[in-house]
Amino acid sequence: MDKQNLDLAKQYFSGFSKLNFEERLDRLIELGALSTEDKKFLSDGCKMDLSLAEKFIENVIGYFQLPIGVATNFVIDKKAYAIPMAVEETSIIAAASKTAKWVRDSGRITTHIVGKEVIGQIQVAKVSDYAKFKKVILQEKNNFMDMVNRDVAHGLVRRGGGVTDIIVRAVERGDGQFMGVVHVLVDACDAMGANIVNQVCEYLKGPIQELTGETVTMCILSNLVDSKVTHARVEVDNIDMTLASKIVEASLFAKQDPYRAATNNKGVLNGIDPILIATGNDWRAVEAGVHAYAARSGQYRSVTSWNIEDDKLVGKFEAPLVLGIVGGVTKLHPMAQMSLRMLGVECAEELSKICASVGLIQNLGALKALTTEGIIEGHMKLHIKNLALGAGAKDSEAPILQERLEKVLKETKRVSPSQATEILKEMRLEV
Ligand code: NAD
Secondary structure (H helix, E strand, O other): OOOOOOOOOOHHHHOOOOOHHHHHHHHHHHHOOOHHHHHHHHOOOOOOHHHHHHHHHHOOOOOOOOOEEEEEEEEEEEEEEEEEEOOOOOHHHHHHHHHHHHHHHHHHEEEEEEEEEEEEEEEEEEOOOHHHHHHHHHHHHHHHHHHHHHHHHHHHHHHOOOEEEEEEEEOOOOOOOOEEEEEEEEEEEEEEOOOHHHHHHHHHHHHHHHHHHOOOOOEEEEOOOOEEEEEEEEEEEEOOOOHHHHHHHHHHHHHHHHHHHHHHHHHHHHHHHHHHHOOOOOOOHHHHHHHHHHHHOOOOOOOOOEEEEEEEEEEEEOOOOOOOOOOOOOOHHHHHHHHHHHOOOOOOHHHHHHHHHHHHHHHHHHHHHHOOOHHHHHHHHHHHHHHHHHHHOOOHHHHHHHHHHHHHHHHHOOOOHHHHHHHHHHHHHOO
């Protein structure tokens, strides 16, 4: 990002969290992230057409709404973003924005993706002659690829993608025998690719059976996409070495201990899932892929790591984040369309890189808090609003109740829903 753009991004996001709802939307319009139509849609409560829901799923009874907010201060690969996040958990957006500001002002975020293809699987459960099965498929693979690219994946081929390779694997059955598994590698361009990959595999089922004489038992894509892995790197310059060492120790804990790794990765996904939801992407598919990748060595490990290099703290994220900016409901859901416009992403890879960056920044924010003041104070300060609401405080009572709960939190480092109810009762008796 040139200095002028960086200055502009700093200016627009300065004091963003202090703005009221309308001012926030106006600021995003000034930034070019929202249109006046978007503002009207958001101000009217995002009313959605029920007939659209009927097209998405079965037995529709309505819509479930989540809050959607904006993570600010992100500059990724020198480009500034306003990042839409649909999420119910308090403090995720605040922590992401705060940590992104730190890195924007004292470091940088860079990204890259290794590989292009997603994987489809064709299973022959009881292969009678694996060696022959493998040999004849590999002999015929160019012909198979030409056929499927011509008949099924021509739309992808036109865009520079399509089926690029076929691999044959033997997978242990657990009874001393092997099953034959064909992997079909597909560059799905800007789509996540599940439907198109499934169609590619279904198409190949007939020719494979005919050629090999074996019986294909199922065809489906794999969500463990180790053939397309997104990397993000965060550098913080001139870091306080005491803090950096604590973060590095926390990182080692998550690498070595699956109990900690699970929670570490949950925190990383706190940054990723809300963007997937906001953009209409299949977050179950990405979650499955991230966790499977985290366990690829045989032990579940963190998908992030932190080290000290010279006087810098350097963090890395590495996992498959396969998503689309076309396909699924990305083009159909009005909120997904708005979110994609807001991000201004030009391709699916760019969206994947943003997700990786936000995940890594979220991780840095959590590790910094955990190794210094702990996360309770920051999290609970924001959660106190929910506690007040949950206790049944009216609009006129909520600010006083929140203030009293904050005092309790400060004094005891703890605050609970029952305390909120109790204090509200006392407040009502005082009147
Ligand atoms: P899709 O079926 O809507 O198809 C995407 C289409 O987009 C492809 O035909 C492709 O040719 C086209 N395309 C690619 N790049 C393009 C571009 N730049 N411009 C215009 N068109 C382009 O979507 P999909 O991505 O194949 O499938 C995603 C859906 O599949 C999601 O809804 C997901 O929930 C679902 N799904 C997931 C799984 C799983 O993850 N295990 C399994 C089944 C289905």
